Amino acid sequence: MSPQITPIADTAQDLELSERLLAPDGTRLADPRLDAYVADVNAAQLRDLLRDMIVLRRIDAEGVALQRQGQLGLWAPCQGQEATQIGTARALAPADYVFPSYRETGVVYARGAQPGDYVRMWRGEEGSAYDPSALRVAPFQIIIGAQTLHAVGYALGILHDGADEVAVAYFGDGATSQGDVNEAMIFAASYQAPVVFVCQNNHWAISEPVSVQSQFPIAGRAPGFGIPSMRVDGNDVLACLAAMRWALDHARSGKGPAYIEAVTYRMGPHTTADDPTRYRPEGELEAWRRRDPITRLDAYLRAAGELTDEHLAEIQAAADLAAKEMRAACLGMVTRPPLAVFDRVYAEPHTGLERQRDEYAAYLASFEGEA
Amino acid sequence: MSPQITPIADTAQDLELSERLLAPDGTRLADPRLDAYVADVNAAQLRDLLRDMIVLRRIDAEGVALQRQGQLGLWAPCQGQEATQIGTARALAPADYVFPSYRETGVVYARGAQPGDYVRMWRGEEGSAYDPSALRVAPFQIIIGAQTLHAVGYALGILHDGADEVAVAYFGDGATSQGDVNEAMIFAASYQAPVVFVCQNNHWAISEPVSVQSQFPIAGRAPGFGIPSMRVDGNDVLACLAAMRWALDHARSGKGPAYIEAVTYRMGPHTTADDPTRYRPEGELEAWRRRDPITRLDAYLRAAGELTDEHLAEIQAAADLAAKEMRAACLGMVTRPPLAVFDRVYAEPHTGLERQRDEYAAYLASFEGEA
């Protein structure tokens, strides 16, 4: 009979089950399994991680603001998840390829997104926010979990090419219920493909607490499929970096897939269309504010004498600049002309669609003489 | 980091990881976790289980013969899996409801199938082989894994009705790769529904060895979803009975779903249309013949002095009778008339289909005067 498993009765406590290197108050904790993976990380690098998180939070806030001002149709805030996204994404090698969901603003930031890349999709200008090959990031995926299989297929290609690369899939706690995400684990394990699964357990799938999907640690599923996994404090950027390095090492060294559950929290609404007051229990947000990923690293660096007000001012200026550029890119976008709706449905000529395009062009032209 | 897991390198050895009560040579083994569940099973009951298995094997052989003789379109033999099917199905209470796949001849036998019930679907007479409510067995499912979700939904209904019943899903090792089967575990765990999952790992999904689906014990997946599981020797009818009683007890007592992986072997082809010589490794079938579920129980009973040649002769006669009745029912089936193709597509009148039916009736009638 299978071993006894302890359910997560209380999600407020569930971080205790996770690997971490920085306590919420910034104290550095020893972790025999993670320490080796970040032995080389010095104060300057930690400050860069802090900068990333602060800039990201600013970008995210700008996204919300642009939506409120009618410039974007929607925005999916990642506030609270900065450590998970920055910590894991900063561990990637340039050649690695990422398959994200819609909330991975921080991941595309870390991959070198241009200012317009954050908003192009949300503004409704294009299907993909950015050029996937430029960032080595697949388009934001909206169909929950679908991208996990794409990552596995890509990793299978890496394997066959004998390349020194890894594919990475990001997805949420809700996504773990989708058949596709489970099939992805099965295919990955079957092929021993170099893929890393990063589940951001932010405790909510829109209005559903993670307990609707699972009353047990999600990371506990992967080993059953033959995939080693780690549950990490997703608000601890150093732990996330370490865990991701472990996972990438594992995948890169030919040992097959690895799985990370980063336990974090969605501090904002699901999207700008959502109203979390309808479902979020009293006090929960407050409790998680005390585990804010940014203040945690800030506290650690200050205590270590490695963070000054000048540092912070400089970071803040960079954040403001990023937001400004993003806004400018957004407002400067020019919508494609009507007939662009027909562009690149197919890669090769298509008689049926060409006829429709011609008819529609004639239709549009019929208005031209009009006042 | 998750615990080390040992892959099943060698499927010939993988039974060693399983619970069992009878060794292949018929020796009774003690098993602290299973013994209590079969403490009440006496020699007469064991003889009944032997009879069930022998009759089932005969029915199965008759199915193959009828197919070879052109009386059936197809047959999916269950030879080798008698202990799994009989052991688990004999543990059910009458009110329990079963959702089987196409290979569960033994399960419908144990639920009291009529002679024609085995063949009606394979002969192509009807979509469902039997009346589901009469047997409390859903129609044989052909879409791999789809029935597991049905079992969970049914179990949710049991839960809401406060009934003392359990829903049971049978499926194969190949099925465990389907999204649906994983979603079924997730939904079952989320609702704590009284459902038992019975995976018959018969080592093959058509031509694919189980290692394509999983290199680790399949039963090891369930605990990650919060579902206790047991891996049982599927060629040991007593262990299967015991394991199923454990699982049903668990589900019936409000503790939610349970999962059994019965490790067994498909001794025949996938179906009568299959040719296993194309893919089955040399010697594998022979190795499994030595673990035949019938000879095993036979040996145990003989050693205990509880099985005589008279017993066996009587059982053999019963088996022959069952086969004879099945054949007679098969040959006696009358195909429904042409217009029956329109029957019961809908439960309520449907103008579109009525018109098609009328037109087709007129069309058929137009031949009536002809020679």
Place this chain on the structure above:
Amino acid sequence: MTELTLGKALGAGLRRAMLDDEKVVLLGEDIGKLGGVFRITDGLLDEFGPRRVIDTPLAESGIVGTAVGLAFRGYRPVIEIQFDGFVYPAFDQIVSQVAKLHYRTQGRVKMPITIRIPWAGGIGAAEHHSESPEAYFVHTAGLRVIAVSNPEDAYRALRQAIACDDPVVFFEPKRLYHHKGEVDLDAPLADAPPMGLARVARSGTDVTLLTYGAMVGTALQAAEAAADEGISLEVIDLRSLSPVDYDSVAASVRKTGRVVVAHEASREAGVAAEVIASITERCFEYLESAPLRVTGHDIPYPPAKLEKYHLPDLDRILDAVDRVLDRPNSLTGADA
């Protein structure tokens, strides 16, 4: 009569069905505390409790598959698919199980499952949130398909769908959720017109304009505009897409001899193709010109900023009307 939005009318229909039959249970993502992302199930969790208003794990195949099991057990599940584009993961369970189990078991197992789908575009949404998948279900034997266009129909048809012993895929134009209309909440279902009946939304004599869902409003505006030019359009709201009420449709076509069919969904093998093929078959000798389609293009739903160039609008309908009437139009090039 009560004035309600389409969304509220649907909520009232669900509530009424749940009161009428305790076997009715709701399943979906976020339908509990949140009341669904469109708030259609708002208040129902409080009133009926978590056994009848069931927040499910995030998996559409799982939702439909468990509903099948509930139907085996005698329940009458009503599913909310969160958005049109999220029904596809459940396609196998719908097509291979829901649609076929009654036939497969020759009526011994009933599948009275209602699958509600907030539907179609025009709301500036992100990808996969503006799909019009109705043709897939119309093509699937064993299903019934309903599309509503106003609060009164929505209230009645949803109750009829739930009461129906067959599976019904029920399309709700999300762009109209906030549109208001009069609803008779106490009208007995027994007196209601059958679920499959089409509705003449406006009578006319020159051209039959067939449509459904949110496009009914556009069609009525087109009829208004055409009237100004002295053209009389008969607008028919199909309401039931499978089966289509061809008796009503044919009656209109015999009168007008000219037909335009409009929908948002793309064109190839869409509902308009079906309707035109059937009309041609039944009313060929009455047709004075080729029936025309005004539909979304055969493209994936475009980004929000371009959707207005995809969706049929008043002008595109009027252009087709001109074409079936052989008046100057975009293709003749002249004077449009």
Place this chain on the structure above:
Amino acid sequence: MTELTLGKALGAGLRRAMLDDEKVVLLGEDIGKLGGVFRITDGLLDEFGPRRVIDTPLAESGIVGTAVGLAFRGYRPVIEIQFDGFVYPAFDQIVSQVAKLHYRTQGRVKMPITIRIPWAGGIGAAEHHSESPEAYFVHTAGLRVIAVSNPEDAYRALRQAIACDDPVVFFEPKRLYHHKGEVDLDAPLADAPPMGLARVARSGTDVTLLTYGAMVGTALQAAEAAADEGISLEVIDLRSLSPVDYDSVAASVRKTGRVVVAHEASREAGVAAEVIASITERCFEYLESAPLRVTGHDIPYPPAKLEKYHLPDLDRILDAVDRVLDRPNSLTGADA
């Protein structure tokens, strides 16, 4: 020229495509050692090894989803869906991903995926093994849909599908896998007619009979039988269902003025509806009678013993021919 069965021609096409382009990889259930349940991939594992002929876990969404990832990586995956009825679990990946990624990324990501589907009925199979799901894919913008009817086309079209930068759903009539025909294995692809072109399988003057797949054979028999009665049928094998080669179709219809469209798939919103709506639109003034459909009924595929009452056959086609010619027929009641 070599005489090959349709099945062997497909195998030869796969082999040739794999030799021509090392990025071509095959994925499917049982396609390795077994060579697929229909033996189409027989010998390919031995020749190309397990990295190019990949036995997958038993999950169709997984197969298509991983193929999408392989396409991202620059591969050209060719999928075998084991039977028509097992494509539905992959529907979401096909409709929401495969069909849309090229458009979504404005061509930055190509999806040159071929999805082979052993297809349709008439072989006395169990449930879910005789489905005709082509209309679902025809209705899905972003896909191309091919249906083959003979070994030569099969060999050529499969190679064209694999070489095409767009996703192609490729239907193989399993009932014809053992039918033989001449194939020119060395014909260069560059000289071949485009994949989308229809084929006049028999010329005629009285009625245009449009069909595809296994039904082409039935149509040719019908033409033979009609000829005995002095009726000349023009049989067109559509070959490409999306896009349909309407130029060829219209040329024929303008000549005959009468149309019958036949397919096994059920009728509502099927391919025949699309073809008739388009023909009516393009050739209305040439039509002398209403185009008719001869199709499977709008029922789930029936049990094997009843399938002959579901599948269109020679007599049903001839009856429709009589109807479009206004000759005595089953509906006039007289003298059939």
